[in-house]
Amino acid sequence: MAGSGTAHLRGEEALLSVRDLVVEYPTKGGVVQAVSKVSFDVLPGETLGIVGESGCGKSTTGRAVLRLDRLTAGRIDFAGERIDEASGSRMRELRRSIQMIFQDPVASLNPRRSVKDIVVEGLAVAGASAAERTSTSASILEQVGLGSERFADMLPRQLSGGQAQRVAIGRALALHPQLLICDEPVSALDVSVQAQILNLIEELKAEFNLTVVFIAHDLGVVRAVSDDVLVMYLGKVCEFGDADMVYDQPAHPYTRALLDSVPLTDAERGFTGPALEGDLPSPLSPPTGCRFRTRCPRAEERCTAEEPEIQEIRPGQYAACHFPLSLGATVTLAPATEEPADESAPETTGETEAAAVPAAATEAAPTAEPAAPVEPAAPVEPAAPVEASAPVEAAATAEAKTDPVAVPAAVEKPAPAEESVPAAKSLPAEAAVPPAAAVATAAVVEESESAGDAATATTSEPAASTEDVVPAEDVVPAEDLVPGEAEVVPAAPAATAETAKPAAAAAEPAKSDV
């Protein structure tokens, strides 16, 4: 991949043009080049889709256009004006014309403000009168499908994901922007709601005469809305071109691999092509030359030595690759064999970057070693004594899946009687709960009581109170690519956090969508 270069640019007609954009983040482990010399143009009224896996720099690129992150280098022009040099106050004005919607719709809304206030937040900043705000608020909510009176005074937490995303879209459009940047706008939503939001964005795009930059990892979603597509990998551009051409005849091996990795609902095939091996290399020390070469089945020595420039492969389609795929080349990747994966991924990252091992590891390797002892030595001692110590053990090690026994014991402190629904494990099938919803609570509690000892046994188990548990969010070092950073993570029992979660998750659907 890629590479740099400008062959694919559209020149002066573009509403937004980005040239050699570089965004770097200093981290403890070194400087991350999130975006590395990326250039693209977006023509007025068109939609540019930016796709790539996490860490490819697609979101950073979107944020850079709004100057939400500091640009390290590069030039951004919007409607004939240089954004990268604009002053803070000028930028504030420009942001009325460039609006953004984010991935997590609920988190991107102020939790303490009502829906009708949120949608006109931008207008308030712009100094609109109260009367103007009120009338705009109503009309915008109508346009995003939340016209019903009941939504106006709701708080974000009372909305479903789809509704919250509608509010976020309304807030962006209230300012009548020229450019809308959508950063993974539907990836947090269910499929049925996702389609609603995508259609809404398409409708409003026509209505408001918008130009859109649509950032997403889901290639199917991007396909549905984009005129042009920009494929990124590790901060670089792989491929750019008309969406139909890029999807139907990808020129870059990475684009091909991405497309082949999309699961299909076609039950016979599942996937269109072979798997891509290995993991994303560390962004702290990206591979030399083409950044994709460590995972690329077509990589040769030249790819290590020389970074490919973007070149026109076919009219309207550009790729940064020394060995682009020719037309009609369908099976170009090495098929996933049963042999140990060949070391197509030379170690390039240092010892310290264990977090992102660019290893050519696949499930192919293990064939040599079919997990030796199928029938292991008979347990010296059946698990009985283990069980007694289980709760402590689990809290210490969070082995939810190997020792789930301990987990159900993690019961909250006895809940207030009217709310409590003790676990009733042994209801006979006949004791089915009556369907009448109104009496649901009573019914379950009653049945639980009739279940008698079984229920008591379960709830009275001595256990770690969930209150003692550090919230799971604090525990997770998750995406932390920087080694050493997460070492101070508290010893919170992930297993318990895990059990606590379903309650919240189950409560989620209670919100209704439009």
Add this chain to the structure above:
Amino acid sequence: MSTEPVLQVRNLRAYIGTPRGVVRAVDDVSLDLDRGHALGVVGESGSGKSVMARAIMGLMPARSGCSGQVLFEGRDLLTLPRKQRAEIWGKHIAMVFQDPGRSLNPVVRVERQLTEGMRKHLGVSRSEAHGRALDLLREVGVPDPEKRLRNYPHELSGGMRQRVMIATALACEPTLLIADEPTTALDVTVQRQILDLLRGVQRRHGMSMILISHDLAIVAGRTDRTAVMYAGRLAESGATHEVFDSPQHRYTHALLEATPTLDHERHTPMRLITGSLPDPTAPPAGCRFAARCPHADDACTDPGPQMVSIGTDHQVACLSPVQASAEHITGGELVGR
């Protein structure tokens, strides 16, 4: 090996108490899983698919209740004495969770997480466990396993962590592996690797597997049977190719239509499902999809559909199935809802 299904879920109900009322997360679901087969369970959030897995695994949250039967090799997990259940969970039934970053203990090295289960359940010695841990990591495609055993979870990438999770689940050679959204937190190319890995180990070990996902496509290519859930109920189940090639329930059909594909005509409206999930604390009578279904009529809410067999291995609970064929429906064998 007996021909009896490994897992038989009968009229399972799993209710969870919340401040807003009792959520009927799973409401009368029955299904079978044959030995060595992979069952896909699909549904959107709120369909009850994860809660069902947790009910099977005994991982229900506080203030919840289950009824019905979960027969694992003929023994009902809901009524079995605790000690016997403890024998089963982790040893015979293992689970892989969605977010490997959260389900691995951040302060415990990979080796201990991997070996804890086998030391406990299989009683193997420390050195034997070490050897098995190395084998397991090799099997799931973790490079340089000796080094990885000494790593903490944060030192591994998301894909590697999920491989470690899978290795941990395989440690005791489980009969049944439950994978709950195993790839949702992963990138598409890594997701691909993990899905291939899961299917591979499932076949090699002759395990049964339940693969739970919100993404129909994930289940399509990697399972033998598929069950579609909606709002706590089973909408449709059957051989995977049947369900995907000729979906019968209106919900399954609509969901497939709404899934973005790689050949979607640009700027054409996506097919969508209007409306939203019913209130899980007060679900409507009859078919729970009726309010969102363009083909629904009065009979859908009263008396509502029963699960009926259509074809050899295909059941659906829909009164106006996609290929409405009267004799199929009326002549079908009633198999419980």
